Amino acid sequence: MAQTEYFDAGHRTCQGCESAMVLRWVAKAAGPNTIVIGATGCMYVANTTYYTTAWALPWIHTQLSGTGSAAVGTAAALKALMEKGKLPNEKINVIGICGDLGCADAGLSEVSNALTHTKYNFLILMYDNESSANTDIQETTMTPFGALTTFSPSGKQIRIMKYRWKKNMAAMMAVGHPEVKYVATAMAADPIDLYNKVRKALEIGGPTFIHTLDPCPKGWGYDPKYSHEIGKLAVETGLWPLFEIENGKFRLTSTSARIASGEIKRKPVKEYIRRQTRFKHLTDEDIEYIQRKVDEMWEKWLIPGLLPLTKELPYPETTKAQ
Numbered sequence: 001m002a003q004t005e006y007f008d009a010g011h012r013t014c015q016g017c018e019s020a021m022v023l024r025w026v027a028k029a030a031g032p033n034t035i036v037i038g039a040t041g042c043m044y045v046a047n048t049t050y051y052t053t054a055w056a057l058p059w060i061h062t063q064l065s066g067t068g069s070a071a072v073g074t075a076a077a078l079k080a081l082m083e084k085g086k087l088p089n090e091k092i093n094v095i096g097i098c099g100d101l102g103c104a105d106a107g108l109s110e111v112s113n114a115l116t117h118t119k120y121n122f123l124i125l126m127y128d129n130e131s132s133a134n135t136d137i138q139e140t141t142m143t144p145f146g147a148l149t150t151f152s153p154s155g156k157q158i159r160i161m162k163y164r165w166k167k168n169m170a171a172m173m174a175v176g177h178p179e180v181k182y183v184a185t186a187m188a189a190d191p192i193d194l195y196n197k198v199r200k201a202l203e204i205g206g207p208t209f210i211h212t213l214d215p216c217p218k219g220w221g222y223d224p225k226y227s228h229e230i231g232k233l234a235v236e237t238g239l240w241p242l243f244e245i246e247n248g249k250f251r252l253t254s255t256s257a258r259i260a261s262g263e264i265k266r267k268p269v270k271e272y273i274r275r276q277t278r279f280k281h282l283t284d285e286d287i288e289y290i291q292r293k294v295d296e297m298w299e300k301w302l303i304p305g306l307l308p309l310t311k312e313l314p315y316p317e318t319t320k321a322q
């Protein structure tokens with residue numbers, strides 16, 4: 001594993017910011033021949049404050065929703081320049097990085113469009129702190145059920161403002177773009193799993209997609225020293241399944257694979273929820289509801305975390321072998 005850091009000291013993220021840790025591992029896995037594209041958000045503002053940067057790699061800023069287009073454009077430009085002999089023909093990684101608002105909401109159409117451009121090589125990395133953190137913890141479609149944000153406070157009349165379930169982004173990207181050769185989920189608290197997934201995504205070619213879940217001490221409400229613990233609990237409770245889909249083949253990885261094989265038991269979601277002040281207003285009944293949803297995903301879904309179909313696919317009589 002590379003010892004050199006390509007996302008180094010000099011950033012100004014909060015103490016315990018797991019998104020910053022994700023970038024550190026992504027940059028380490030990608031190495032020096034890499035161009036990073038970063039959308040507006042915490043990972044832009046905190047990492048490129050005027051005259052300072054933590055990036056030891058060429059870096060392009062794109063507006064909030066522009067990651068997909070900028071990634072395709074950069075990959076296409078590199079390909080054209082190499083084909084014309086204006087650049088040496090070598091492997092240059094292109095990595096487009098966007099937060100959950102910049103990727104799953106505002107930038108969704110551009111990321112989705114980008115993933116259809118199968119002749120260009122780039123990775124889109126969505127770092128998911130389950131909020132629009134940079135603009136003071138606002139709700140996004142990735143904010144989980146019940147979480148407090150500045151847009152979804154708990155009131156006297158309405159206790160739970162965010163009552164909708166979190167969108168399943170990696171699944172959408174995988175199922176909706178079947179030609180994409182690599183889609184995965186990951187997190188900074190399992191750095192080897194993350195590192196290997198980034199390497200695979202960059203090596204396999206074409207557009208690829210990785211979705212990381214990133215505990216954010218400021219928005220989630222816990223002491224920064226517990227960031228890794230909170231991340232691990234998300235996986236151990238089954239809320240955040242770690243998986244990869246490589247050339248169409250689905251595989252649970254790391255702790256999630258051990259849960260699925262029965263080697264370890266899923267922990268109750270309460271252990272994760274009760275550690276964060278963003279869930280402080282939730283009652284035991286609310287937590288039971290979350291537990292039921294997670295149990296359903298593991299016990300009834302065709303593929304945990306990916307495919308919420310609960311029955312065998314119908315097999316029409318007429319297509320059966322005669």
Ligand SMILES: Cc1ncc(C[n+]2csc(CCOP(=O)(O)OP(=O)(O)O)c2C)c(N)n1
Nearest residue numbers: 041042043064099100101102131132133134
């Ligand atoms: C078109 C547009 N609308 C709004 C903003 C203001 N804005 C800047 S950063 C940001 C939040 C981005 O959220 P996310 O992508 O989840 O990244 P995070 O801040 O959580 O790192 C917003 C709304 C903007 N820069 N551009």
Ligand code: SF4
Nearest residue numbers: 013014017042133216
């Ligand atoms: S608000 Fe959250 S995502 Fe933003 S820098 Fe701080 S810890 Fe990281």
